[in-house]
Amino acid sequence: MTLVAFALVLWGFGWWLNTRLAEGPHSDTRAVRLAIPLIFGATVLIVWELVVRGLNVPLVILPAPSLIAARFAGSLPILWADFVQTFVKGALSGYLIGCGAAFLMAVAVDRSDFLRLGLLPVGNFVAALPIVGTAPILVMWFGFDWQSKAAVVVVMVFFPMLVNTVAGLRETTAMQRDLMETYAASYWQSFFKLRLPAAMPFIFNGLKISTTLALIGAIVAEFFGSPTLGMGFRISTSVGQLALDMVWAEIVVAALAGTLFYGLVALIEHHVTFWHPSQRR
Amino acid sequence: MKQIMAVLTVVATLIGLWYLACIPMNMQGVLVEAERAGAEVAPPDAAARREMGGVSLALRNGFAVPATWAQERPRLPAPHQVAVELWDTTVLKKITSKRSLVYHGWVTLSATLLGFGIGTVLGVLLAVGIVHSRVMDMSVMPWAIVSQTIPIIALAPMIIVVLYSVGVQGIIPKAVISAYLSFFPVVVGMVKGLRSPDAMQLDLLRTYSASKGETFWKLRLPASMPYLFASLKIGIAASLVGAIVGELPTGAVSGLGARLLAGSYYGQTVQIWSALFGAAILAACLVGLLGLIEKTVLKRMGMA
Numbered sequence: 110m111t112l113v114a115f116a117l118v119l120w121g122f123g124w125w126l127n128t129r130l131a132e133g134p135h136s137d138t139r140a141v142r143l144a145i146p147l148i149f150g151a152t153v154l155i156v157w158e159l160v161v162r163g164l165n166v167p168l169v170i171l172p173a174p175s176l177i178a179a180r181f182a183g184s185l186p187i188l189w190a191d192f193v194q195t196f197v198k199g200a201l202s203g204y205l206i207g208c209g210a211a212f213l214m215a216v217a218v219d220r221s222d223f224l225r226l227g228l229l230p231v232g233n234f235v236a237a238l239p240i241v242g243t244a245p246i247l248v249m250w251f252g253f254d255w256q257s258k259a260a261v262v263v264v265m266v267f268f269p270m271l272v273n274t275v276a277g278l279r280e281t282t283a284m285q286r287d288l289m290e291t292y293a294a295s296y297w298q299s300f301f302k303l304r305l306p307a308a309m310p311f312i313f314n315g316l317k318i319s320t321t322l323a324l325i326g327a328i329v330a331e332f333f334g335s336p337t338l339g340m341g342f343r344i345s346t347s348v349g350q351l352a353l354d355m356v357w358a359e360i361v362v363a364a365l366a367g368t369l370f371y372g373l374v375a376l377i378e379h380h381v382t383f384w385h386p387s388q389r390r
Numbered sequence: 391m392k393q394i395m396a397v398l399t400v401v402a403t404l405i406g407l408w409y410l411a412c413i414p415m416n417m418q419g420v421l422v423e424a425e426r427a428g429a430e431v432a433p434p435d436a437a438a439r440r441e442m443g444g445v446s447l448a449l450r451n452g453f454a455v456p457a458t459w460a461q462e463r464p465r466l467p468a469p470h471q472v473a474v475e476l477w478d479t480t481v482l483k484k485i486t487s488k489r490s491l492v493y494h495g496w497v498t499l500s501a502t503l504l505g506f507g508i509g510t511v512l513g514v515l516l517a518v519g520i521v522h523s524r525v526m527d528m529s530v531m532p533w534a535i536v537s538q539t540i541p542i543i544a545l546a547p548m549i550i551v552v553l554y555s556v557g558v559q560g561i562i563p564k565a566v567i568s569a570y571l572s573f574f575p576v577v578v579g580m581v582k583g584l585r586s587p588d589a590m591q592l593d594l595l596r597t598y599s600a601s602k603g604e605t606f607w608k609l610r611l612p613a614s615m616p617y618l619f620a621s622l623k624i625g626i627a628a629s630l631v632g633a634i635v636g637e638l639p640t641g642a643v644s645g646l647g648a649r650l651l652a653g654s655y656y657g658q659t660v661q662i663w664s665a666l667f668g669a670a671i672l673a674a675c676l677v678g679l680l681g682l683i684e685k686t687v688l689k690r691m692g693m694a
Contacts, residue, residue, distance in 0.1 A: 124525070127525050127528070127529050128525045130528075131524045131525040131527075131528050131529075132524060132525070136524070136528075142528065145525075145528040145529050146528065146529055146530075146531075146532040146533060148529070149529035149530065149533070150533065169551075169552070169555050170552050170555060170556060171552070223392075223396050223399070224396070224400070226392065226393045226396035226397070227393070227395075227396030227397045227398075227399050227400035227401075228396075228400050230393070230397050231397060231400050231401065231404075234674065237623070237627045237673055237674070237677050238627075238669070238670045238673050238674070239627070239630055239631045239634055239669045239670070239673055241543075241631055241634070241635060242634060242646075242647075242650055242665070242666045242669050242670075243666065245650050245651070245653065245654030245662055246654075246659070246662055246663070246666070248654065249465070249654060249657075249659070250465065320539065321538065321539055321540075321541060324541040325541045325543050325544075328541055328543065328544045329543060329635055329638075332547070332635075332638050333638075333651075333654055334654075340544070341544070344544055344547055344548070345547050348547045348548055348551045351551070351555075353548065353552070356547075356548050357548075359544070360544055360545060360548075363540065363541050363544050364540040367539045367540045367541055368536055368539050368540065370539075371539035372539075
């Protein structure tokens with residue numbers, strides 16, 4: 110009980126500290142902006158640890174963070190193998206194929222007004238559907254290994270990427286296009302010098318949405334059948350063995366992979382679209 | 391009008407491609423059946439056929455093409471097979487029947503709606519807190535944004551098992567997953583919406599000496615509506631995915647996800663495709679319904 114009481118006190122202290130920082134004179138400095146979420150995160154972790162220990166919460170309901178960390182550190186080779194199988198082979202290859210295909214398709218579609226008019230509503234519609242459901246079909250077609258996971262990812266990222274790229278390629282104003290015309294620019298010249306750069310914010314929006322979708326697709330597809338490794342496989346079998354610390358370790362890996370992947374794309378975006386208002390500091 | 395024509399053309403093209411794709415996909419199976427029935431098949435050796443691609447087989451066995459659209463268990467069912475199955479399992483079956491897609495759809499839909507409701511209410515509450523408290527904004531908001539990049543759905547099997555071990559089962563675990571998935575889009579969208587009034591508008595209310603509550607009800611909340619609806623549409627689609635995925639790991643016996651899983655166990659491809667289209671139609675209806683509500687509300691508010 111003392112541990113739980115201590116957790117409550119600690120929670121209060123963390124909140125008080127953050128309040129002081131947020132309402133203090135230095136609240137707009139970068140250090141404070143970074144410190145506050147970190148303090149909050151650390152408080153949540155410590156409170157979690159204390160409450161789990163204090164109330165003797167069984168492992169099958171919620172393992173303590175220290176236990177998860179120990180399991181994470183103790184099974185790095187397994188986690189790495191799962192990561193390579195699911196993320197590098199499944200998600201990443203599917204992401205590249207799907208986004209690349211959607212981009213080329215968008216460029217092709219963009220030349221015809223009729224196609225664009227027809228394809229945009231269909232694409233928007235499909236992008237809102239539960240495409241994850243195609244996973245059992247694709248697993249049946251492409252086998253249990255990573256190829257089927259990549260295929261699920263391709264289908265999942267294709268339409269959001271297509272819709273965003275097509276919308277982005279429409280982004281230039283008539284004035285800008287007319288200017289290119291007065292320079293006697295060919296279609297491809299005005300494509301590479303005007304319309305593609307103008308589309309970049311939209312393209313990166315699609316790429317960023319797709320990072321999360323890619324991981325979801327690769328993990329969920331493994332629930333329908335996989336070789337004996339992979340993050341989705343590990344999660345579903347560890348849940349079956351009630352080894353929840355392993356499940357949480359796998360979720361940490363998924364969270365890290367998802368955040369880093371997204372961060373990487375956002376970083377590239379920052380360098381490519383440095384001119385865009387949203388990127389200015 | 392032109393747009394409708396264009397959409398119809400695209401859809402017709404897609405269906406045409408689908409029929410074409412059926413031919414090479416199903417050719418192997420059809421030829422095996424045809425050989426058993428005593429028909430003359432181009433390379434008579436089964437092993438040689440397995441080496442060949444579907445397209446070249448189709449070219450050498452033109453007679454078998456119609457059969458690829460009428461198999462019992464095709465690798466890729468033809469559109470009309472899926473449509474017939476959908477019609478059979480929705481209109482012709484009683485809704486109480488275990489084989490009715492309406493019944494399974496309702497099981498999934500109820501979990502989706504419950505979860506979506508919980509997620510939306512909690513999300514809006516958190517957004518209100520974030521907008522009014524600087525501490526909450528600075529400590530919670532970064533995590534809310536980061537959590538959007540995490541494949542939360544990976545948690546689904548665990549949530550179900552954990553809730554099961556504390557004695558909760560049935561609709562609640564699925565609803566929890568749905569709520570979790572719709573929660574973050576609503577928070578992020580609603581925060582953006584509640585902050586959308588510009589400084590000029592906020593200043594105007596200050597000159598009226600409006601209190602924080604009055605500013606909230608008369609300016610911030612109305613201004614946030616377009617953002618709210620945009621994120622609700624994302625949220626409900628995510629909720630449906632959550633409910634479907636929530637049915638996978640427990641071996642649930644009812645629900646669209648259970649139909650998908652059972653279909654993939656027993657190789658009932660037509661059943662998988664019809665469940666998939668059932669889910670798609672459901673998602674389209676939900677998003678469409680929200681769009682309709684959005685239009686009416688915004689019109690009544692004079693915003694659209």
